Amino acid sequence: MATETESRPAGSPADGDDVLLRVEGVKVHFPIKRGVIFDKTVGYVYAVDGVDLAIRRGETYGLVGESGCGKSTLGRAILKLEPPTAGSVHFDGVDVASLQGEELRRKRREMQMVFQDPLSSLDPRQSVESLLLEGMKAHGLAKDQAAATRRLRELLTAVGLPAKSLSKYPHEFSGGQRQRIGIARALSVDPKLIVADEPVSALDVSVQAQVINLLEELQDNFGLTYLVVAHDLAVVKHISDRVGVMYLGALVEEAGADDLYAAPLHPYTRALMSAVPVPDPVIEDRRERILLTGDLPSPANPPSGCRFHTRCPWRQPTRCDTDRPELRTVQIEGIPATHRVACHYVEDIASGAIAAHRVSAKAVDPTLVQSDPSLDGSLIGPSSIGEATSADPL
Ligand SMILES: Nc1ncnc2c1ncn2[C@@H]1O[C@H](COP(=O)(O)OP(=O)(O)OP(=O)(O)O)[C@@H](O)[C@H]1O
Ligand code: SF4
Ligand SMILES: [Mg+2]
Secondary structure, three states: OOOOOOOOOOOOOOHHHOEEEEEEEEEEEEEEEEOOOOOEEEEEEEEEEEEEEEEEOOOEEEEEOOOOOOHHHHHHHHOOOOOOOEEEEEEOOEEHHHOOHHHHHHHHHOEEEEOOOHHHHOOOOOOHHHHHHHHHHHOOOOOOHHHHHHHHHHHHHHHOOOHHHHHOOHHHOOHHHHHHHHHHHHHOOOOOEEEEEOOOOOOOHHHHHHHHHHHHHHHHHHOOEEEEEOOOHHHHHHHOOEEEEEEOOEEEEEEEHHHHHHOOOOHHHHHHHHOOOOOOHHHHHHOOOOOOOOOOOOOOOOOOOOOOOOOOOOOOOOOOOOOOOOOEEOOOOOOOOOOEEOOOOHHHHHHOOOOOOOOOOOOOOHHHHHHOOOOOHHHOOOOOHHHHHHHOOO
């Protein structure tokens, strides 16, 4: 019989790799309710729809993807702040779903969250001292006054804030300083895992680097493991050991940060990366740009098959709109087994055997088509790559 480790998908960290967090088949579906008197469920928002990932102790896993693809919901599901509809979350070997009451509360201490907007996540009526002491008291970590005072000082030093900050209130700080308070609050209960949801996206660019550096420093000093959610690819590259790219509730690509940025393979990742400007003007002029047209489809009505098929420039007539691709290791020379991609045709795309569809926009005035019978209505050009590929007979 296959052991649990042997049955893991190839390329995914095995239990022997000192995995702190393992997420398997996690789904979070939010019911859509209608009706004033009867609360009828008329559909679901498939916010997270089958995510597998594992994070090793001491590692930073970066999660990227467009707004609305389910990053925050996944983060919340991991901490059981949002009950998953299906799947399992194992933290430090313990099935989080099996925890209730006091046990769950104790485990939660080890999994903390840092939010995007520190101002709205910090109670404005509480001083910094009270904000930091709250969690420590709740978890019995501030038993005597002297130890608590010492711990508060240590925390402020760790996040680079002066000791006099303790008596101040959140509104008296700048955005970057407030995020430092948010980080100190997460650290105050001595966590193992920090889920940081867009920790720097509300901050000025100059301050972003300071907070990112602080997170890295704290990781070294306190042996922390991070799941960092961000939409800024540069931030994710800088901070992450491994990166997962999410699209409409699922991972479409996962790899070591350097591997992913050196060779993005999934059409969606390639499109995301191609939108990032390169400082070198020569490379900037020559590099591939993939136009990602159309909005993210609604997670309440996700496309069939590969969820990216409505926007994919490499979409093929078979499988793409019928079979959902699994996240799998790829057979491409030079690509390590830890690089996984959810695309049926990734090998053919990488080798050039399949080319991206070219879209030649044809500006045809529909009124002209009606008045001139020699012009066929089908000549009207597509307005987007998505439209073109869905109409393309191949
Ligand atoms: N409580 C909820 N009830 C219903 N739908 C929800 C709920 N929370 C989130 N959603 C929906 O689930 C989808 C994923 O949302 P989520 O906030 O996880 O995305 P995100 O990737 O974090 O986006 P952003 O980058 O904008 O923060 C969105 O369509 C959102 O509207
Ligand atoms: S499976 Fe098809 S539609 Fe999906 S990314 Fe690959 S080529 Fe594009
Ligand atoms: Mg979010």
